[in-house]
Amino acid sequence: MAVAEPPAIQCTALTRHFGALRAVDGVDLTVPPGVVFGFLGPNGAGKTTTIRLLLGLLPPTAGHLRVLGHDLPAGGRAVRARTGTVLEHHGLYEGLSARRTLEFAAGAHGLGPRTAAARVTEVVGRMGLADRLDDRPQALSRGMRQRMAVARALLAAPDLLILDEPTNGLDAEAAAGLRAAVRDLAAGGTTVFYTTHILGEAERFCDLVTVVRRGRVLGTGAPADLRRRAPVRAVRLEGPDLAARLGLLDGVPAAWTAVAPEVVRADVDGVDGVARLVAALAAAGVALHRVEPEGQTLEAAFLDLVAGDAPGPAT
Amino acid sequence: MTASDAAAPDAAAPDAAAPDATAPAGTDRPAPDRPVPAWRLVAGKELGDLLGRIGRRPVTRTLAVVGVFGLLIPLRFSGTANLPAFFAAFTAFLPARLVAIDAYAGERERGTLEALLASPLSDRAIAVGKVAAATAYGVARGWLFLAVWLASAGLLRATGLAPRAPLPTPAVLVAVVVAAVVVAFGAALFGVYQSAQAPSVRAIVESGGLLRLVVILVVFFVVPWVLGLLSPDGTAPALPVPGGGGVSADALVDALAVRPAAVAAAAAGAALAGLGWLWWLARATLRRTGREALALVGTDPDGARRSRRRRAGGPRS
Ligand SMILES: Nc1ncnc2c1ncn2[C@@H]1O[C@H](COP(=O)(O)OP(=O)(O)OP(=O)(O)O)[C@@H](O)[C@H]1O
Ligand SMILES: [Mg+2]
Numbered sequence: 001m002a003v004a005e006p007p008a009i010q011c012t013a014l015t016r017h018f019g020a021l022r023a024v025d026g027v028d029l030t031v032p033p034g035v036v037f038g039f040l041g042p043n044g045a046g047k048t049t050t051i052r053l054l055l056g057l058l059p060p061t062a063g064h065l066r067v068l069g070h071d072l073p074a075g076g077r078a079v080r081a082r083t084g085t086v087l088e089h090h091g092l093y094e095g096l097s098a099r100r101t102l103e104f105a106a107g108a109h110g111l112g113p114r115t116a117a118a119r120v121t122e123v124v125g126r127m128g129l130a131d132r133l134d135d136r137p138q139a140l141s142r143g144m145r146q147r148m149a150v151a152r153a154l155l156a157a158p159d160l161l162i163l164d165e166p167t168n169g170l171d172a173e174a175a176a177g178l179r180a181a182v183r184d185l186a187a188g189g190t191t192v193f194y195t196t197h198i199l200g201e202a203e204r205f206c207d208l209v210t211v212v213r214r215g216r217v218l219g220t221g222a223p224a225d226l227r228r229r230a231p232v233r234a235v236r237l238e239g240p241d242l243a244a245r246l247g248l249l250d251g252v253p254a255a256w257t258a259v260a261p262e263v264v265r266a267d268v269d270g271v272d273g274v275a276r277l278v279a280a281l282a283a284a285g286v287a288l289h290r291v292e293p294e295g296q297t298l299e300a301a302f303l304d305l306v307a308g309d310a311p312g313p314a315t
Numbered sequence: 316m317t318a319s320d321a322a323a324p325d326a327a328a329p330d331a332a333a334p335d336a337t338a339p340a341g342t343d344r345p346a347p348d349r350p351v352p353a354w355r356l357v358a359g360k361e362l363g364d365l366l367g368r369i370g371r372r373p374v375t376r377t378l379a380v381v382g383v384f385g386l387l388i389p390l391r392f393s394g395t396a397n398l399p400a401f402f403a404a405f406t407a408f409l410p411a412r413l414v415a416i417d418a419y420a421g422e423r424e425r426g427t428l429e430a431l432l433a434s435p436l437s438d439r440a441i442a443v444g445k446v447a448a449a450t451a452y453g454v455a456r457g458w459l460f461l462a463v464w465l466a467s468a469g470l471l472r473a474t475g476l477a478p479r480a481p482l483p484t485p486a487v488l489v490a491v492v493v494a495a496v497v498v499a500f501g502a503a504l505f506g507v508y509q510s511a512q513a514p515s516v517r518a519i520v521e522s523g524g525l526l527r528l529v530v531i532l533v534v535f536f537v538v539p540w541v542l543g544l545l546s547p548d549g550t551a552p553a554l555p556v557p558g559g560g561g562v563s564a565d566a567l568v569d570a571l572a573v574r575p576a577a578v579a580a581a582a583a584g585a586a587l588a589g590l591g592w593l594w595w596l597a598r599a600t601l602r603r604t605g606r607e608a609l610a611l612v613g614t615d616p617d618g619a620r621r622s623r624r625r626r627a628g629g630p631r632s
Contacts, residue, residue, distance in 0.1 A: 055432075056606065073607065093364040094364070095367025096364050110350045111350060114348040
């Protein structure tokens with residue numbers, strides 16, 4: 001009999017203050033296991049602070065936090081043992097080759113020296129950097145250091161992967177490779193907690209996203225659902241000779257521009273505006289093949305959510 | 316062991332070599348791939364990173380110090396043959412301290428501390444590993460000094476270049492070998508204790524400047540002078556005694572020798588006090604190096620002190 005699996009991450013009213021600053025302010029999150037979860041927010045939203053709370057590196061000021069079945073901060077060590085992390089800093093030691101740092105990390109996860117060495121070669125090979133393993137971080141490019149950091153996160157086949165803006169500094173190919181590797185892991189049941197401000201990336205990559213700002217959750221949902229909440233500001237219309245026919249009309253209830261003889265882009269105010277425009281054109285006998293609202297990207301939804309959040313005192 | 320053990324297929328494939336605590340040692344079967352104990356893992360990482368960053372300078376420096384303090388000064392002043400032994404102990408002290416104050420503060424500055432804390436290593440393993448690394452480095456430097464000194468003095472004597480090249484007595488040698496360990500451990504523990512809550516290495520170096528001056532003065536000049544290590548003829552100077560007259564350190568030792576029980580009691584008391592201090596320091600270091608204690612260091616150089624004052628004054632929240 002299938003029992004609903006407990007969430008990989010669950011927090012209620014999670015709060016962390018730094019003096020008067022509320023870095024994380026009453027956050028409720030539920031991340032089911034095996035999900036790629038995007039934690040999105042502008043600079044200073046509290047993403048990294050939340051990650052520190054999840055890892056038990058920082059005690060919360062208030063609220064309750066349960067990760068992989070362990071209450072935090074008491075269960076921090078058990079959580080860290082099953083978690084791979086890519087943090088803001090790559091964490092490679094200046095005095096050690098990348099190989100030595102990664103073998104150390106594997107050892108910290110309880111792997112014996114020989115297993116660790118083999119595992120490092122394997123994972124770094126998958127990140128395409130096997131030939132740079134004996135370099136120190138100073139000799140690596142920024143993207144290479146980041147890839148080494150990602151490789152370290154994957155060493156111990158974690159149940160939870162926490163990635164703080166992991167594609168920072170990665171070229172398009174490496175970023176795609178990272179996403180593919182993370183997708184594979186998620187397919188195998190690993191939960192992924194992923195922060196970014198690159199919304200296009202989150203849109204394609206995440207199963208579930210939460211938008212935060214000033215430590216508060218502004219919205220949660222599948223990217224497609226959030227996208228639909230974005231206000232429609234324009235609509236793309238297609239129809240036979242559309243541009244010419246609109247030009248002959250007296251009053252079109254919207255400002256419009258011709259993209260092509262058959263294609264017109266009109267500014268509208270929300271979904272209602274689309275409906276009004278389409279009804280007016282139908283009444284005027286203008287035929288339409290296609291009506292496509294524009295601008296419903298995750299980015300638009302994000303900006304709308306952020307704009308709707310009443311600005312407080314500057315932080 | 317059984318025949319099947321001996322005939323076991325090559326288990327060197329990493330995944331097959333699961334930890335097997337019951338495997339007998341000393342067989343030709345590949346050893347199981349046991350994880351390295353966490354504190355040793357940390358200590359190894361610390362030393363590797365340290366040596367990787369500093370290069371070969373310590374060795375050349377030791378050679379220079381041995382040349383000047385170990386050979387030239389004692390050759391010039393006949394009574395100072397045991398001065399190098401004294402310096403060997405301090406060759407253990409400074410390196411251990413420099414490595415130890417870097418332990419947390421240096422990693423904090425270089426950005427690697429958070430990744431270390433995000434690992435499953437326990438707070439204790441990290442702290443113990445760091446103290447062990449600093450101790451080992453200090454001991455290695457102290458013993459290296461001794462070894463280079465013994466070798467070069469021995470060589471000078473054997474070749475007849477300097478028949479009076481200074482060599483320590485066996486008792487002094489043993490005392491210094493042990494002292495190097497104690498000194499390095501104390502320096503390592505105290506340095507790691509300071510490092511845990513410091514935002515940067517610089518902050519530690521800048522703190523206690525006056526105290527450091529006094530300690531250096533006492534340790535490097537007053538103590539060797541009182542012990543007679545600095546005087547050309549090897550005799551201790553007369554110490555001014557309140558109430559007139561003077562007494563030399565040698566005379567003091569003679570006087571104390573008359574009361575061996577009192578001396579033993581005093582020595583035991585001093586040793587106990589020292590041990591007690593180390594014990595207290597070790598506990599305090601473990602408290603200071605817990606992840607919770609480490610979390611907020613460095614955001615504000617004076618923040619730690621302020622929050623301590625707040626905690627002492629106001630009610631706990
Ligand atoms: N140790 C600290 N001491 C004081 N304030 C802090 C500390 N850490 C974070 N903050 C503050 O908490 C807020 C949230 O910071 P956080 O690093 O979590 O943001 P973020 O969402 O990760 O931003 P970014 O996208 O720039 O990485 C910021 O206003 C920051 O200044
Ligand atoms: Mg951040």
